[in-house]
Amino acid sequence: MFVWQSATNEQRINCLSRPAVKMGVKVKAAVEAIIDNVARNGDDALLGYAEQFDARVNPRIRVTRSELVESEFALTSELKSAIDQAYSNIKKFHQLQLPQSKQIETQPGVICELRYQAIEAVGLYVPGGSAPLPSSVLMQGVCAQLSGAKTIVLATPVKGDSQINPAILYAAKLCGVTDVIECGGAGAIAAMALGTSSVPKVNKIFGPGNSFVTMAKQLLSQSVPGLAIDMPAGPSEVLVIADSGANPEFIAADLLSQAEHGEDSQVILLASDRELILDTEAAIERQLSVLSRADIAKAALKNSTLVLVENIAQAFEISAQYGPEHLILQIRDAERYLPLVKNAGSVFVGDYTPESAGDYASGTNHVLPTYGYSKTYSSLNLMDFYKAYTVQTITKEGLRGLSTAILPLAQAEGLDAHANAVKVRLENNND
Ligand SMILES: NC(=O)c1ccc[n+]([C@@H]2O[C@H](COP(=O)([O-])OP(=O)(O)OC[C@H]3O[C@@H](n4cnc5c(N)ncnc54)[C@H](O)[C@@H]3O)[C@@H](O)[C@H]2O)c1
Numbered sequence: 001m002f003v004w005q006s007a008t009n010e011q012r013i014n015c016l017s018r019p020a021v022k023m024g025v026k027v028k029a030a031v032e033a034i035i036d037n038v039a040r041n042g043d044d045a046l047l048g049y050a051e052q053f054d055a056r057v058n059p060r061i062r063v064t065r066s067e068l069v070e071s072e073f074a075l076t077s078e079l080k081s082a083i084d085q086a087y088s089n090i091k092k093f094h095q096l097q098l099p100q101s102k103q104i105e106t107q108p109g110v111i112c113e114l115r116y117q118a119i120e121a122v123g124l125y126v127p128g129g130s131a132p133l134p135s136s137v138l139m140q141g142v143c144a145q146l147s148g149a150k151t152i153v154l155a156t157p158v159k160g161d162s163q164i165n166p167a168i169l170y171a172a173k174l175c176g177v178t179d180v181i182e183c184g185g186a187g188a189i190a191a192m193a194l195g196t197s198s199v200p201k202v203n204k205i206f207g208p209g210n211s212f213v214t215m216a217k218q219l220l221s222q223s224v225p226g227l228a229i230d231m232p233a234g235p236s237e238v239l240v241i242a243d244s245g246a247n248p249e250f251i252a253a254d255l256l257s258q259a260e261h262g263e264d265s266q267v268i269l270l271a272s273d274r275e276l277i278l279d280t281e282a283a284i285e286r287q288l289s290v291l292s293r294a295d296i297a298k299a300a301l302k303n304s305t306l307v308l309v310e311n312i313a314q315a316f317e318i319s320a321q322y323g324p325e326h327l328i329l330q331i332r333d334a335e336r337y338l339p340l341v342k343n344a345g346s347v348f349v350g351d352y353t354p355e356s357a358g359d360y361a362s363g364t365n366h367v368l369p370t371y372g373y374s375k376t377y378s379s380l381n382l383m384d385f386y387k388a389y390t391v392q393t394i395t396k397e398g399l400r401g402l403s404t405a406i407l408p409l410a411q412a413e414g415l416d417a418h419a420n421a422v423k424v425r426l427e428n429n430n431d
């Protein structure tokens with residue numbers, strides 16, 4: 001147990017530091033080499049990485065159309081309807097976000113509009129190194145589909161001699177994905193950013209992934225002209241704020257649900273009650289013993305801390321400083337505390353709102369900023385698949401009215417040609 005009140009500043013900073021950030025320099029060098037190889041050797045580089053990193057036997061790049069169409073027959077009816085239910089809820093929540101153009105006459109004869117256009121070609125990365133994630137297909141695919149993107153490329157790694165997971169293919173089919181690519185990591189991101197013989201080049205790359213994926217997105221968005229990315233969405237994180245009324249079994253389950261994602265996941269509990277922390281420690285031990293991914297969760301717990309805070313208000317201050325991907329509030333009267341939430345990708349309110357609900361099926365998006373980027377980035381939403389642009393239409397009289405602002409400003413800036421573009425029109429008597 002970490003006691004916030006008696007810790008030094010340095011100990012507090014350490015307690016909130018993220019494991020993935022510590023390995024940044026090594027990851028950058030590896031990713032730069034991968035991008036360079038894909039730029040030079042295209043598909044051949046991708047096939048090589050599939051063998052090297054995913055132990056792929058007879059690697060290939062493209063999944064066929066008929067595999068997509070037939071994927072549902074490989075699913076149990078239970079899993080198929082689970083995917084359908086999640087798809088429907090995610091679609092409902094994201095349909096709410098459809099952008100609407102707006103216009104206003106700012107002064108007589110001067111009309112300004114804000115319009116939206118879907119990004120034409122999008123690349124969706126679905127992590128698959130440690131677990132296949134059909135839910136991540138839905139989170140990104142529903143948005144791409146609702147936006148009307150023309151090209152929707154989905155890349156995911158496949159391990160060893162296994163087949164690509166049919167649940168991933170079925171979710172991709174539901175979302176209207178146009179190209180499914182069997183490659184992972186930085187290579188897959190580079191392929192979608194640069195294009196290869198088999199992989200269409202896209203305008204924007206989305207999706208979570210490990211440190212290699214996240215680094216590749218960041219590096220390529222700085223070097224490929226016009227390429228955009230959604231956000232740095234790396235190793236999963238959850239921060240739980242709990243009061244003395246919380247259930248330690250629920251807290252332990254929530255912490256373990258994210259610890260099991262990867263060894264570099266981080267889970268933090270901020271609790272105002274010492275007994276609750278001790279009970280949660282015991283619950284974690286009990287629950288861990290029957291988890292199939294206990295080893296991964298145990299490793300992640302080494303980067304994680306159960307913290308005793310003075311009071312709930314202090315917990316919110318610490319959480320704002322950390323900026324978690326997910327924030328779970330297991331406190332009485334939790335809604336009352338929502339105004340204290342400052343930086344969090346997605347907030348789960350009350351004892352019966354586990355993160356798993358948002359991870360899979362409630363309707364909210366699970367692609368969220370990590371590494372503290374919830375301080376500045378939004379959670380993935382439909383707007384990320386659009387660009388907004390403006391349109392203006394001005395009548396001659398409108399321009400005359402506006403000239404009293406344009407001409408003095410152009411003069412003040414010493415830009416005569418700007419002023420002339422107005423004057424020639426106002427002096428024109430040919431219409
Ligand atoms: N933030 C979010 O919204 C969100 C959502 C889902 C999952 N996640 C996170 O995504 C991550 C998924 O990671 P993952 O590893 O399971 O899958 P992944 O698909 O992101 O990464 C697997 C790929 O990493 C590459 N790789 C592996 N070892 C490498 C090495 N030594 N050098 C270079 N490249 C290497 C390989 O190409 C491999 O195919 C987890 O950390 C999980 O927590 C985040």
Ligand SMILES: N[C@H](CO)Cc1c[nH]c[nH+]1
Nearest residue numbers: 133135136236237359366
């Ligand atoms: N918790 C992950 C985001 O950090 C999303 C996910 C996918 N499947 C299960 N969980």
Ligand SMILES: [Zn+2]
Nearest residue numbers: 236257258359
């Ligand atoms: Zn999860």
